[in-house]
Amino acid sequence: MLRLSGAHVGTIQAGAVAVALLLAGCSGGSGSGGTETGEGDPTASGTVTLVTHDSWALDEKLIDRFEQESGMTVEVSAAGDAGTLVNQLVLTKDAPLGDAVFGIDNTFASRALEAGVLEEYTPAALPDGAEQVGGALTPVDQGDVCVNADEAWFEKSGLEVPTTLEDLADPQYRDLLVVTNPATSSPGLAFLVATIGAFGEDGFEDYWTSLVDNGVKVADSWEDAYYVDFSGAGEGGERPLALSYATSPAFTVSKDGSESTTSALLETCFRQVEYAGVLAGSDNPEGAQALVDFLLTQDVQAALPESMYMYPADSSVQLPEDWQKFAPQADAPFEVEPAEVSEHRDEWIERWTETVVG
Structure with a gap:
């Protein structure tokens, strides 16, 4: 079954993928609340909650590796379609639903920024050519909506x-x-x-x-x-x-x-672009930053075509042969x-x- 990110749910074609999580990437920025990380925090622990759309389907092996490397547990909270996701974030901005968000797209990005639901954060490992929006939304993937x-x-x-x-x-x-x-x-x-x-x-x-x-x-x-x-x-x-x-x-x-x-x-x-970011008022901003960094690692970016069915934000990633x-x-x-x-x-x-x- 085909599944396309940001709009629809289906099955995951998940292969065994290894990931080298670079927590040092957390040193690339800080939230507006003043949270900063140095060379990564090896003692980080607790839970980091990712709020996303119903089409989230990243390989569980990658999430498991993130948890092993970071010492944190990832909880995923699905909030409907991309539009519903943003609406929920706006309505709950004084009591945020989680720590990080993935799935805000470029048709709703301005609304999320204007509502103040995000902390400013720029990963150190932002891929060449990947442009942030408002210093808070980091591009993770993209895809062209077209008639088939x-x-x-x-x-x-x-x-x-x-x-x-x-x-x-x-x-x-x-x-x-x-x-x-x-x-x-x-x-x-x-x-x-x-x-x-x-x-x-x-x-x-x-x-x-x-x-x-x-x-x-x-x-x-x-x-x-x-x-x-x-x-x-x-x-x-x-x-x-x-x-x-x-x-x-x-x-x-x-x-x-x-x-x-x-x-x-x-x-x-x-062209639809999907972004990740750190939610304002997060209980675990360092964990949220680490999770945003994780979504930009080479192994996650390489997994996006076959798990999320979107192009990676990192244009240097080799695409599957069928995609080419x-x-x-x-x-x-x-x-x-x-x-x-x-x-x-x-x-x-x-x-x-x-x-x-x-």
């Missing part, structure tokens, strides 16, 4: 696979597309933002009207869109176009490994400034709902 196509369906039908957002509104693709609701799904929100990046604040409603006229179906969750409606998932769905990730085709590969039965439309993408063949990232994903998303997110969702749901 069932290649076999299109070959059998004699219809060309669409390429662009505009193609999806073409009458020849009527009743073929399923997307997810941006009010209930983080990939749905990412795709809505992609259409705003493509058509602007003044034009995205007209675009969505054209999709409605062309029979687009809206599912509440990625699981429903991909496994219930998408014909390419092998679960009996009837729609050959579904909103998913650019990495999805790496998990629909033929038995001989020569081809994928699905493809991502790389001209329909929005079948999961390329978009050359030019649509972009909208995070501050714009933060300011207009609720308004855009409301306008989308009026246009699409009625």
